[in-house]
Amino acid sequence: MWLLLSPTRxxxxxxxxxxxxxxxxKGLKGEGFVYLETGVGxxxxxxxxxxxxxxxxxxxxxLFGIAGAYPGSGLALGQAVLIGExxxxxxxxxxxxxxLGFPALRKGGARYxxxxxxxxxxxxxxxxxxxxxxxxxxxxxxxxxxxEEAEALAQRWGAEVESMEGAAFARACLALGVRGAxxxxxxxxxxxxxxxxWRLKEALxxxxxAVSGVLCLQAPL
Ligand SMILES: O=C(O)c1cccc(C(=O)CC[C@H]2O[C@@H](n3cnc4c(=O)[nH]cnc43)[C@H](O)[C@@H]2O)c1
Numbered sequence: 001m002w003l004l005l006s007p008t009r010x011x012x013x014x015x016x017x018x019x020x021x022x023x024x025x026k027g028l029k030g031e032g033f034v035y036l037e038t039g040v041g042x043x044x045x046x047x048x049x050x051x052x053x054x055x056x057x058x059x060x061x062x063l064f065g066i067a068g069a070y071p072g073s074g075l076a077l078g079q080a081v082l083i084g085e086x087x088x089x090x091x092x093x094x095x096x097x098x099x100l101g102f103p104a105l106r107k108g109g110a111r112y113x114x115x116x117x118x119x120x121x122x123x124x125x126x127x128x129x130x131x132x133x134x135x136x137x138x139x140x141x142x143x144x145x146x147x148e149e150a151e152a153l154a155q156r157w158g159a160e161v162e163s164m165e166g167a168a169f170a171r172a173c174l175a176l177g178v179r180g181a182x183x184x185x186x187x188x189x190x191x192x193x194x195x196x197x198w199r200l201k202e203a204l205x206x207x208x209x210a211v212s213g214v215l216c217l218q219a220p221l
Contacts, residue, residue: 001032001033001034001059002032002033002034002059002060002061002062002214002215003033003034003035003036003049003052003053003056003058003059003060003061003062003178004033004034004035004036004061004062004064004211005035005036005037005038005045005048005049005061005062005063005064005169006035006037006038006063006064006065007037007038007039007040007041007044007045007065007164007165008037008039008040008065009026009037010204011064011065011066011204011207012035012037012064012207012211013204013208014207014208014211014212015028015030015033015035015211016028016030017029017030017031017033017035018030022036022051022052023051024039024047024048025037025038025039025048025051025052031215032215033215034052034056036048036052038063038165040164040165041141041164041165041168042088042139042141042164042165042167042168043168044165045063045165045166045168045169045172046168046169046171046172049061049169049172049173049176049178049180050172050175050176053176053178058176058178059179060119060122060178060179060180060181060221061169061173061178061179061180061181062180062181062182062183062211062214063165063166063169063180063181063182063183064182064183064184064185064207064210064211065163065165065184065185065207066184066185066186066187066188066200066203066204066207067137067161067162067163067166067184067185067186067187068143068144068150068161068162068163068186068187068188068189068190068191068192069160069161069162069186069188069189069190070138070150070151070153070154070159070160070161070162070190070191071147071150071151071154071189071190071191072151072154073135073154073160073161074160075135075160075161075186076186077186077187077188077189077198077199077202077203078185078186078199078202078203078205078206079133079185079186079206080130080132080183080184080185080186080206080207080209080210081132081133081134081135081160081161081183081184081185081186082118082123082126082127082130082132082133082134082135082181082182082183083118083123083134083135083136083137083161083166083170083181083182083183083184084117084118084120084123084134084135084136085115085116085117085118085136085137085170086115086116086117086118086136086137086138086139086166086167086169086170086171086182087114087115087116087136087137087138087139087157087158087159087167088104088114088115088116088139088140088167088168088171089114089138089139089140089153089156089157089159089167090139090140090141090142091104091113091114092113092114096113096114097113097114098113098114104171105171105174105175107174107175112171112174114157114167116167116170116171116174117170117174118170118173118180118181118182119173119179119180119181121179122179122180122181122221123181125217125221126181126183126214126217126221129213129214129217129221130210130213130214130217132183132210135159135160135161135184136157136158136159136160136161137159137160137161137162137163137166137167137182137184138153138154138157138159138161138162138163138166138167139162139163139164139165139166139167139168140153140162140164141164143162143164143190144162144190144191145191145193146191147189147191147192148191149191150162150189150190150191151191153190154190161184161186161190162190163184166182166184169182170182183207183210183211183214185202185203185204185206185207185210186199186203186206187199187200187202187203
């Protein structure tokens with residue numbers, strides 16, 4: 001059983017199931033999955049996963065949604081990618097959390113500051129099963145508002161994809177011991193606010209294809 005999460009219902013119009021309410025969230029119970037609409041941003045993503053996992057067994061979780069692509073990423077509008085690692089870029093100083101001297105998370109002898117891996121085994125299985133590429137995600141509660149800002153973030157952190165939830169989900173998965181993967185479809189160039197340059201329809205088509213593929217994969221993941 002998958003726990004599927006997306007920030008908005010607009011990113012999951014293709015999912016069919018029995019509607020239900022869980023605390024502050026709405027969801028669907030479908031064939032092989034439970035879906036939760038988390039709401040936008042880091043706190044919503046982490047809260048929805050943690051609250052659900054506190055009262056239900058979660059075998060594996062997938063966060064999916066639209067995202068921006070940084071300049072020079074090589075990613076096309078409408079392209080779906082899996083995220084291997086997430087950067088929480090608005091935590092600590094502009095240089096990150098390390099200069100402050102304490103990690104965001106300690107787990108199994110490891111210290112995590114601003115970078116949080118998604119589950120490597122689950123991500124590798126999805127990459128092979130779906131034939132998708134892998135990218136590094138960057139997360140902030142604020143979206144980039146110019147190409148200059150987007151370029152600087154991409155350079156500073158070595159990231160290709162910008163979203164508002166990924167790092168919070170990855171970090172919550174690590175903290176809770178949930179196997180988690182993240183799938184994004186590129187809707188816009190990061191830093192470009194002109195909606196005429198966005199390709200929402202193409203991104204939603206790519207999400208539908210990839211999420212349907214995830215639900216169809218037979219091998220035990
Ligand atoms: O109005 C704007 O300038 C603007 C710019 C970027 C994103 C938004 C959203 O409302 C999207 C929120 C939603 O989608 C994800 N997303 C999509 N593209 C981006 C992006 O370039 N940077 C960050 N997040 C993006 C995000 O994860 C939210 O869930 C509006």
